[in-house]
Amino acid sequence: MTFQQMIRTLNDYWEKQGALLLYPYDMEKGAGTFNPHTFLRSLDRRPWKAAYVEPCRRPKDGRYGENPYRGQHYFQYQVVFKPVPENIQDLYIKSLACLGLVPEEHDIRFVMDDWESPTVGAWGLGWEVWVDGMEVTQYTYFQQVGGLEVDPVTVELTYGLERLAMYIQDVESMFDLKWNEETTYGEIYHQNEVENSFYNLQAADTALLWDTFEANEKECLRLVSEELVRPAYDFVIKNSHLFNVLEARGAISVSERTNFIGRIRKLARACARVYREKESRGEDNA
Amino acid sequence: MRDLLLEIGVEELPADYIPGAIASLEAQFRRLFEENRITVGSSEALATPRRLVFFCRGVAEKEEDRTEKVMGPPRNICIKEGKATMAYEKFLEKNNLTESDIFWEETEKGAYLAAHRFVPGRMTRQIITEAWPGILGAVEFPKKMRWDDSGLLFARPVRWLLAFWGEEILPLKAGGVTVGQETFLLRNSPEKRARVSSPATYFEVVEKSGLILSRERRRKVILEGLQAVLEKSGASSFHSESLVEEVVDLVEAPFVLTGEIEKHYLALPPEVISAAMSQHQRYFSFYREGKVLPLFAFVANGSFVHPGKVIRGNERVLKARLDDAMFYWKEDTSRGVERLFDLLDTVTWMEGLGSLSEKAARLESLTAFLFDGDETARTGARMSKIDIVSEMIKDGKEFTKLQGSIAKYYLLEDGREEEVACIAEEHYWPRVWGDSLPRPRAAAVGLADRADNIIGAFLKGFIPTGTKDPYALRRQANSMIALILGYEKGEVHLDKGFDLESVQELFIKTARLYGVEVLPPKEEPELLRQVNDFFEDRFRAQLRALGIPYDIVDAVCDTPEKDLKVKYRKALAFKALSGRDEFRDVAATFRRVNNIVKKAREELRVEDFGPPRDDLFVEKETKAMSREWVKVKEEIQRAGDDYDRIFNAILYFKTLVDPFFDTVLVMDKDESLRNNRLALLQDISALFGGIVNFDHIVVT
Numbered sequence: 001m002t003f004q005q006m007i008r009t010l011n012d013y014w015e016k017q018g019a020l021l022l023y024p025y026d027m028e029k030g031a032g033t034f035n036p037h038t039f040l041r042s043l044d045r046r047p048w049k050a051a052y053v054e055p056c057r058r059p060k061d062g063r064y065g066e067n068p069y070r071g072q073h074y075f076q077y078q079v080v081f082k083p084v085p086e087n088i089q090d091l092y093i094k095s096l097a098c099l100g101l102v103p104e105e106h107d108i109r110f111v112m113d114d115w116e117s118p119t120v121g122a123w124g125l126g127w128e129v130w131v132d133g134m135e136v137t138q139y140t141y142f143q144q145v146g147g148l149e150v151d152p153v154t155v156e157l158t159y160g161l162e163r164l165a166m167y168i169q170d171v172e173s174m175f176d177l178k179w180n181e182e183t184t185y186g187e188i189y190h191q192n193e194v195e196n197s198f199y200n201l202q203a204a205d206t207a208l209l210w211d212t213f214e215a216n217e218k219e220c221l222r223l224v225s226e227e228l229v230r231p232a233y234d235f236v237i238k239n240s241h242l243f244n245v246l247e248a249r250g251a252i253s254v255s256e257r258t259n260f261i262g263r264i265r266k267l268a269r270a271c272a273r274v275y276r277e278k279e280s281r282g283e284d285n286a
Numbered sequence: 287m288r289d290l291l292l293e294i295g296v297e298e299l300p301a302d303y304i305p306g307a308i309a310s311l312e313a314q315f316r317r318l319f320e321e322n323r324i325t326v327g328s329s330e331a332l333a334t335p336r337r338l339v340f341f342c343r344g345v346a347e348k349e350e351d352r353t354e355k356v357m358g359p360p361r362n363i364c365i366k367e368g369k370a371t372m373a374y375e376k377f378l379e380k381n382n383l384t385e386s387d388i389f390w391e392e393t394e395k396g397a398y399l400a401a402h403r404f405v406p407g408r409m410t411r412q413i414i415t416e417a418w419p420g421i422l423g424a425v426e427f428p429k430k431m432r433w434d435d436s437g438l439l440f441a442r443p444v445r446w447l448l449a450f451w452g453e454e455i456l457p458l459k460a461g462g463v464t465v466g467q468e469t470f471l472l473r474n475s476p477e478k479r480a481r482v483s484s485p486a487t488y489f490e491v492v493e494k495s496g497l498i499l500s501r502e503r504r505r506k507v508i509l510e511g512l513q514a515v516l517e518k519s520g521a522s523s524f525h526s527e528s529l530v531e532e533v534v535d536l537v538e539a540p541f542v543l544t545g546e547i548e549k550h551y552l553a554l555p556p557e558v559i560s561a562a563m564s565q566h567q568r569y570f571s572f573y574r575e576g577k578v579l580p581l582f583a584f585v586a587n588g589s590f591v592h593p594g595k596v597i598r599g600n601e602r603v604l605k606a607r608l609d610d611a612m613f614y615w616k617e618d619t620s621r622g623v624e625r626l627f628d629l630l631d632t633v634t635w636m637e638g639l640g641s642l643s644e645k646a647a648r649l650e651s652l653t654a655f656l657f658d659g660d661e662t663a664r665t666g667a668r669m670s671k672i673d674i675v676s677e678m679i680k681d682g683k684e685f686t687k688l689q690g691s692i693a694k695y696y697l698l699e700d701g702r703e704e705e706v707a708c709i710a711e712e713h714y715w716p717r718v719w720g721d722s723l724p725r726p727r728a729a730a731v732g733l734a735d736r737a738d739n740i741i742g743a744f745l746k747g748f749i750p751t752g753t754k755d756p757y758a759l760r761r762q763a764n765s766m767i768a769l770i771l772g773y774e775k776g777e778v779h780l781d782k783g784f785d786l787e788s789v790q791e792l793f794i795k796t797a798r799l800y801g802v803e804v805l806p807p808k809e810e811p812e813l814l815r816q817v818n819d820f821f822e823d824r825f826r827a828q829l830r831a832l833g834i835p836y837d838i839v840d841a842v843c844d845t846p847e848k849d850l851k852v853k854y855r856k857a858l859a860f861k862a863l864s865g866r867d868e869f870r871d872v873a874a875t876f877r878r879v880n881n882i883v884k885k886a887r888e889e890l891r892v893e894d895f896g897p898p899r900d901d902l903f904v905e906k907e908t909k910a911m912s913r914e915w916v917k918v919k920e921e922i923q924r925a926g927d928d929y930d931r932i933f934n935a936i937l938y939f940k941t942l943v944d945p946f947f948d949t950v951l952v953m954d955k956d957e958s959l960r961n962n963r964l965a966l967l968q969d970i971s972a973l974f975g976g977i978v979n980f981d982h983i984v985v986t
Contacts, residue, residue, distance in 0.1 A: 067613075068606075068609075069606055083434060083435070084433050084434060084443070086434075086445065086462070086463075089297050089445075093473065103473040103474045104474050104476075104590075105474075105590070105592065105595050105596075106595060106596060106599065107474075107586040107587055107588075107590070107596045107599075107600075108473060108474075109298075109536070109537075109587055110297065110298035110335075111298075111536070112298070112299075112300035112301065114429070124431075125429065125431045125442070127298060131599065132595065132596050132598075132599025132600050132602075132603070133567055133569075133584065133599055133600035133603040133604070134599060134600075134602065134603045141431055141432075141433050141443070143431060143432065151432075151435075152434070152435060153431075153432050153433050153434070155433075167599065167602070253634055
């Protein structure tokens with residue numbers, strides 16, 4: 001099964017479960033959770049079922065394309081359901097079966113892994129899902145997002161697409177994955193890994209990034225005060241990514257780290273609060 | 287009588303939640319039965335990651351009938367002018383009683399209307415049904431969650447519920463789930479669910495499916511599997527026992543499988559290979575003669591007819607982790623130890639307290655003080671932190687727990703002296719009270735490191751209070767005490783202890799290295815007072831942990847003595863002496879001496895009554911006491927640390943002090959006589975007080 005077939009299979013499967021098939025958000029981000037389809041939508045009371053591929057960036061994981069398992073850019077497949085269907089675990093296992101990972105032949109395990117993102121003031125309980133010892137999905141029941149209790153609870157399933165594909169295609173390096181029958185993952189993304197690793201780890205202009213961080217923060221707070229939640233939230237995403245680049249670049253000391261995370265969290269909480277307020281006033285119906 | 291069976295089906299519980307959850311479930315039911323006088327047979331609390339099960343045999347149909355005494359109003363309210371009142375009638379009516387049921391109960395406050403009422407036992411099914419929501423909500427978990435709008439908080443979502451009262455189904459709910467008739471089986475078995483009609487059929491169905499409800503039986507299966515691997519591979523041990531305990535609660539049906547690793551990974555230190563296997567993946571590694579074998583065992587959930595895919599998958603994952611470890615190992619060793627040492631400069635140790643290289647420098651200078659400038663010890667101290675900046679350890683990977691061991695390997699790899707390498711590893715020992723002690727040089731570095739951690743944390747205001755101790759300073763102080771007393775594996779060996787006469791002095795030196803100005807003994811900054819109090823508190827707690835009664839602990843600690851070993855020896859001696867009949871009386875007498883001196887100082891506002899003068903003793907009791915005091919004093923000084931001999935001298939002296947107190951009034955009107963008596967008592971109080979503080983001894 002090629003990489004693109006895998007995505008199509010998951011899309012087909014989750015579409016049958018009633019999910020909206022959506023698209024990635026058009027900004028750099030560390031995880032599919034940052035997409036407003038997850039972050040903001042988990043804060044309101046309306047039902048929500050969505051599935052989408054999310055390209056993610058983790059600048060620190062850049063290895064110049066030399067590490068077979070790790071990259072600063074990769075893909076997640078994200079599924080969010082609210083309220084949580086009673087048979088969600090079963091639905092998830094069946095999605096693996098669609099990819100050929102049937103429980104009769106593979107050891108599928110739910111290993112406790114409570115999730116927390118101090119940057120966006122979110123936490124939840126759940127597992128990392130193992131297939132034959134390999135972690136393939138993060139499975140979380142959100143409890144708080146943006147510092148607010150969520151009600152109803154949203155369940156988030158985050159598949160690590162490269163890992164799953166490497167296992168399914170039985171290849172040793174993500175760059176050897178078949179995107180389709182003719183083209184490999186490496187042919188599309190290897191050079192991107194090399195150049196962006198250089199950028200993240202060596203070339204990024206930290207002074208410029210600092211200034212941008214400060215400016216974004218101001219803009220975010222201004223927009224929050226005008227209750228323009230979505231544009232304000234974009235600046236949370238931007239700053240979270242800038243923080244990640246600065247950290248990869250070694251420009252943030254251990255002691256400053258907590259402080260910066262706190263600054264981003266403050267913005268995320270402000271956005272969450274205003275989103276919730278507008279929704280409860282009936283002014284935000286997406 | 288019926289059997290009761292409850293199964294709460296859940297999405298996978300965290301392994302370490304399971305033992306506490308079933309214990310609390312069972313305890314609640316036992317309490318319910320006891321409180322309601324429901325007779326029951328034996329019960330069992332069982333669990334797998336997907337289910338909590340409570341089973342109880344022979345539960346009575348109903349609680350026992352009983353008679354209950356009901357009290358009514360007092361006689362003068364019930365009977366007025368010889369006639370029954372409304373209150374009287376109401377009581378009968380309310381309790382459904384007739385004249386023949388009632389009697390007058392005599393109490394301290396007079397006679398009250400009373401009756402014995404027959405209370406028929408309620409039906410057990412009803413009692414359980416009513417108590418169920420409370421029991422379910424009170425199952426103990428470290429963390430609970432919400433998942434639907436039912437309001438139930440539980441460790442993970444509840445997905446099914448069985449509740450059999452014999453063959454009858456109790457009408458229970460668990461959050462949004464209503465009791466059903468199906469249990470869920472293993473995910474890899476052909477049948478995913480099975481119908482159940484009674485407790486007996488439940489156990490049949492479960493047994494047939496291969497699920498093992500008992501933790502003990504799962505443990506046995508795992509241990510047998512590991513034993514088979516040991517025999518087949520010729521290994522002598524596996525790593526580790528504690529992993530077995532965790533894996534027991536990670537699977538519903540353990541199936542031990544083995545995989546292989548390529549031989550070239552064996553170039554890595556065995557600890558690294560074991561950590562790659564155990565830390566995240568929960569695989570078992572195998573050892574023969576201290577060397578790791580190129581294989582591993584893991585425990586799959588449920589049996590597989592063709593486990594080949596499962597094994598290959600696990601081998602792949604492990605290979606990736608070992609590749610990571612190999613990459614770190616090569617990166618670190620190719621750069622050499624000096625490069626790592628230089629990197630210490632770039633890492634903050636604690637916010638505002640400088641870098642790791644500054645810490646290393648402090649450790650070197652403290653070690654020089656503790657170990658007479660020994661060059662090897664100093665080098666060990668300087669190099670003790672190099673692995674913190676290594677690829678293998680930094681950023682909290684699965685190998686982080688190997689901090690210390692990794693430094694040792696890198697130093698050896700770099701051709702450094704073996705003793706230096708071992709210091710880097712062992713200076714963290716004992717990690718907890720009771721662990722093995724390090725060699726002496728490592729002990730010196732370990733004392734320095736912990737003193738440095740404690741002073742640093744106190745400087746930052748991270749002072750342990752109540753349950754808050756983010757830097758685990760209590761454990762660090764305990765380790766210092768273990769190093770000094772030579773405590774390991776449940777026993778104190780003073781000869782193995784590190785000779786450090788005064789921990790306070792080490793703290794002062796450490797504080798100075800941080801730039802704190804200290805001019806002892808008078809000008810002790812608040813910081814050091816707090817540190818010393820904290821340490822003293824730990825020392826007393828550890829003496830108690832060693833079985834010294836608390837009053838003896840306080841009596842030997844509340845003296846000017848600073849040497850922990852001396853205090854320990856004294857504590858042991860006085861613990862033994864406290865068994866003697868005279869001990870409490872001796873304590874009482876000399877406590878009285880202390881009190882008189884203390885009170886006189888306060889009341890007369892005299893700091894020091896000076897040396898006693900013979901010519902001012904008049905009574906024969908006073909003269910006798912003062913004459914003997916000179917001899918007793920000499921005897922005690924000669925006795926050294928022979929506390930039996932010291933105590934005998936004190937005991938003898940008591941026979942002179944008692945008649946003195948019986949006949950002489952210390953606070954004489956004549957100031958010179960009075961002050962001279964006080965001078966003598968002050969002398970006694972000071973000498974004994976230097977040995978043991980009798981004020982703390984519990985007398986009665």
